Amino acid sequence: MNAEALGNVQVNWPDGERMSLPILWLRDVCPCEACRIAQTQEKRFHLATLETVSIETLGVSDEALWVAWTGGHSSQYPRSFLAKDHARVMPQWQPWSDDYTPAYFDFQAFQANDRMALLAIEEFLRSGVLILSNAPTEEATLELLAKRLGPIREVLFERIHNVKVDPRGYNVAHTNLGLPPHNDFASYSWPPSVQALHMLANEASGGRSTIFDGWALLEEFRSAEPEAFDVLCRVEVPFREFDESNETYACEPIIRLNTKGEIVIFRYSNQLMQVMNPADPDTAVFYDAYYKLSRRLFSSDKVRRFRLEGGQILIVASHRVLHGREVIDDAGYRHLQDAYFEHDNVRNMLTVLARSHD
Ligand SMILES: [Fe+2]
Ligand SMILES: [Zn+2]
Structure with missing residues (x-):
């Protein structure tokens, strides 16, 4: 046969x-x-x-x-x-509504109470954003989140990244400059898919946090500029982050789709983008599309601005939600730590929590 x-x-x-x-x-x-x-x-x-x-x-x-x-x-x-349809129903992301503001959950309740953690993770999977308040202000508090978010996704540089104004820093985040919307480690072919930003102290003025619903913006862009959208799914762009002892480099398109045509990664980092080859005809084609998209991003209403206070942790689904920071005006003490996690582990935590809740 x-x-x-x-x-x-x-x-x-x-x-x-x-x-x-x-x-x-x-x-x-x-x-x-x-x-x-x-x-x-x-x-x-x-x-x-x-x-x-x-x-x-x-x-x-x-x-x-x-x-x-x-x-x-x-x-x-x-x-x-x-x-039976044996496929598991996966939680769906939802674009931010016009009146969307990030949801705040109490850190201790999130850690200790399964019901609260379930609500918070459902909110995170819908909106791509979660803010935990009343968190400890000790260093490496982010390690504790492994209980809910799964193990830390390590990258080169530090396991827990320190962001302070630092004249020796390897990244624009270590200056007092504003940070345009981006996600971290575009220089990995699979960048970290969840980022937690823990403010330990914030006595500086200015430096408000910004977040952007990247996928919602891209869906609008797909409708308005379908050809430019396709270009950004196709043309590979080099990204690099490095210091004296570390080197990370990846060449990937700005938008990655799955086999159903759904957006799975929005890779956007002005600071890590490297010089493209001007002799390649795709470079001009790419830049036309990239310029259009970036103009939209900078004038988008899909941004939220807020001050992250000491003891607050901003968590973003970083393949979808871009983050940034306004200019830090004065030299008041400001210390942020960030660490990365993986979206798969967070999503699957829902099943575990639902099981223990039943
Ligand atoms: Fe960042
Ligand atoms: Zn059998």
């Missing part, structure tokens, strides 16, 4: 309903104890162990299907199992 052309089997239920089931799928998902590891619920049977796959006999009752496979194995499938 040709395994590429097995096709489907038709099942006629006694009540008249019909199902068309792919034969290889049916063999692959056999729920019996020989085909599954009961302890872990993982699949144990492997299709590749069969030279051929074919059905000898098929039996149907009101609520189950039996299959006797050529070669000896037999399978029993509950009807509900066959009818």
Whole structure:
């Protein structure tokens, strides 16, 4: 038998309903104890162990299907199992509404109370933003968030980054200059997907924090400028962040889509972008699109500005939400630490919390 052309089997239920089931799928998902590891619920049977796959006999009752496979194995499938959509419903992001403001949650409640953590993480997955208040102002407090956000995603440079005005700093964040909207570590092919910014002390005036709903802006851009949008999905741009002992470099498009055409990464960092090759015809094409997008970003209403006080932690879904900072006016003491996490771990924490809450 040709395994590429097995096709489907038709099942006629006694009540008249019909199902068309792919034969290889049916063999692959056999729920019996020989085909599954009961302890872990993982699949144990492997299709590749069969030279051929074919059905000898098929039996149907009101609520189950039996299959006797050529070669000896037999399978029993509950009807509900066959009818079910097995895909997990993933929480969906929502663009910020006109009156959106970031949600504040109490740090201790977020850490200690599963119900509160569930609400906060749901809010984070919708809006891409969370602010925790009343957090300790000790250094490395961000380590404690691993309980809720999963392990810290380390990158080169420090595990917990210190942001102070520092004449030896390796990044524009260490000056008192304003920071235009960006996300960190565009110089990694997979940049950190969650960033937590912990203000330990803020006695400086100015330096308000800014956040931007990057994906909402890109969706508007896709509608208004579809060709320019496509260019930004296609042309690779070099990004680099480095100091004397560290080097990070990646060449990637500004927008990455998944196979459904949905935006998964918005990579935007004026400060880390490197010089592109002017002899490459794509460079001019890219710059036209990039200029259009950047003008939109700078005049967008998808920005929120607020002062991050000592003891507050701003958490952003950093493949979506860009952050920035206004100019720091005076030299009052200001100390920020940031660390990175991964969105997958935060998203899946919902399942764990829902389980413990039930
Ligand atoms: Fe940053
Ligand atoms: Zn089986």
